[in-house]
Amino acid sequence: MVPNQQTQVQITHFSKLPQLDGVEVIKGDVPSPGEGEVLCQIFLRPINPTDVHAVQGLRPIGPHHTPHIAGGEGVAKVVKLGKGVQNLEEGQRVVGVPWTGLYGTWQQYRVMPAESLMPVSDKLSDKVAAQLWVNPMTAKGLVETSKPPEGEYMIQTAAGSTLGRMITSIAKHLGIKIIDVVRRTAQKEELEKLGAAAVIATDKENLIERVKEITGGNGAYAAIDAVGGETTKQVAMALQDGGTVYVYGALSGDPIQVDTLDTLYKYKKVEGWLLGTWLGGLKDFKATIQEVCGYLEDEVIVPDSGDSFPLEKVHEAILETEKTGRKGKVFLEG
Template identity: 40%
Template sequence: MRSIRYERFGEPSDVLFLEEREKPRPGPGEALVRLRLRSINPADLLQVRGLYGQLPQLPATAGMEGVGVVEELGEGVGEGTGPAVGSRVMPLGSPAWQEYACVKAAALLPIPDAMPDRVAAQAFVNPVTAWLMTVEELKLKQGGTVLVTAAGSALGRIVIQLSRRLGFKVIGTVRRAAQADELMALGAHAVVSTADEDLRGRVLELTGGRGADGAIEAVGGAVGAAAASALAPGGTMLVYGLMSGEPIPVPVSDMIFKSLRIRGFWLADWARTAPEDVRRAVISEVFGLLAQGEIDLPVSAVYDLADIRDAVVAAESSGRPGKVLLGG
C-alpha cells in the first residue's frame, strides 16, 4: 500500500515522501479501513515541522483526518459490537495519509449516508473545534458578538456559518480586503482588513463601544494583541493557532482591570479528556449539521498521494476557496 512518510522534522515539501508498505491486517478488536480521502490541516503540517504539541516517533506516517470504508474486521469485532464491513467511517487516532489503516473499532466514527466523502474527509477537526469554541467554551448567546481572526480560514468560515444558525454575530479579520465581500455573503456581521484598518477601533464602533464578548484567535503577534484589546470587560479570547509564530503582547492592566481571560484551545486535549457521552453528543450534533447541509465545507483541490509535495504547497497558499484533500 502507499503511505506518506517522513523520517525527520522539517518543511513538509522537503521531508514528506511516498513509500510502498505492506498492507496491514487487523488484530483483535480492530478494523481494516481503506481510506478514500484525507484532509490537509495546519496541525498536520505543524506536526511534520516538529512544532505540534504531540509529536510521533520517527519515521512516521502523516495525517490526522480522513474518511474510508471498513474492508475487514479483526477477531472480536462483529455484529452489534462494531462497524459493518462496507460501512463508511472516520478513523480517529490513526495516521490518515495512507491507503489502509488498522484502527481500534471503538475509535471509528460512523459517517451519515447523507454526508459526501468530500465533507466527511474534513468533518472532525475544524467543524468540531468551531462548535466547541463558540457553543461550549465561549457560550455565545443570541445577539452576542465574537471576533474571529483569520476569518477566511476553513475554521473561520465554519464559525460564520454557525452564527447564522445560532444567532450570534461574527466580526472577522482578513489580511486582504478582497476577501471581505465573500465573508459578508457567507453571513459575517462585519469584516475588518488588518492591513489598513484599526481593529480595536472598528470593533468598538461596531459594538457601541462595548467590545466583543469573545474572540477566536489564530494569528498571534500584533493581530492577537489587537483582538485582545477589542474584548468587552470579562471577555474571553481562545487561542487555537499560531500563524505568525509570534507571541501575543497583552498589557497586564487589561488583564486586571478588564478581567480578561486569554487561554489556549486544543481539540486533541478535549478529545482526550472529555467524557465519552459528551464527545459522542458533540460529534453527533456537528455531523448532523454537516449531513443536513447546514455547514458547507468546500474543497479547493484533490491531489493524489503521489503528488504530496504539490498538495502541501497548495494547502498553505493564501486565498484558497476550500480545503485541499488527498485522494488515491
C-alpha cells in the same frame, strides 16, 4: 482483493518548508486486523494546518518521534473485519473519531479498533466526510467555548479560512452575533453573506476602533484567534473588561503579544485552546458528534473543498495548502 503492499507517506525527520526533505513516499506492508479491529482502506485525506505543523515537528500533541506515518484525518472503506466485530460491515464508509494517535492516515491501509470508527451518512460526499472530524468539531468547540450572552458579540480572526467560515455559519445558526476579522477587503462580501454580524478588513480598517463602533463602545464579550502575534494583542484590546481571547492557532508564526496595562487593569485573559482538551471535558461526546454530523447533513456548515493530489505528490500538495488566498481544502487521494 487486499494487496500485500501499500503506498505510505512517512516522516523520516522533521523538516522545514519548502524543502520537505523529511517527507518521503515509501512502500509498506498491509496489516491484518486482530480481534475487535478493522482493516480500513483510506482513500481521501484533507491536509490540515496541524498536519503541516506535524511535518515540521511543531505540533504539541501527536507523534514526536520519527519515523512515523503522517496524517490526522480522512475517510476510509471497511475492507476486512477482525474477530468479534459486529457493529460494522465490509464496504461501509467510515471515519476515525478520532484516528488512533491523531496520525497515520497518509497511507492506503490501516488497522483501527472498531470502537474508534463511525459509519458515514450517505448524505455526505467523500470530501465532506473526509473533513468530518477536525474542522467541524473545532468550530463547534470554539463557538461553545466563547459563546456570548444574548445581545453581546464575539470576534474571530482568520475568518476567511475553511474553519473560519464554519464558525461563522454555526454562529449564525445559533443566533450569535459574530464579528469576523480578515486581512483583505475582498473577503468581506462572502462572510457577510454567510451571516457575520460585521466583517473587519484590517488592510483598510482599524480593528479596535471598528469593534468599538459595532458594539456601541462596549467591546466584544470574547474572541477566538488563529493568528497570534500582534493580532492577539489587538483583539484583546477590543474586548470588554473581563473578556477572554482563546488562541487556537499560530498563523503569524510570531509570539503572542499583550498590552500589559490593558490586561492587568481590565482583567482580560489570553488562553490556549486545543480540540483534544475540549473533547476531554465533554459530558456527552456521542451527542456532540451527532449534532456536528447534523450540521453537515443539513448544510448548516459546508466545507470548502479544493484540489486533490495523489499520495505520490505529497510535496506539491503541502505547498499548495500553504498558498495565500487558496480556495478550499487540499486533499491527498488514492
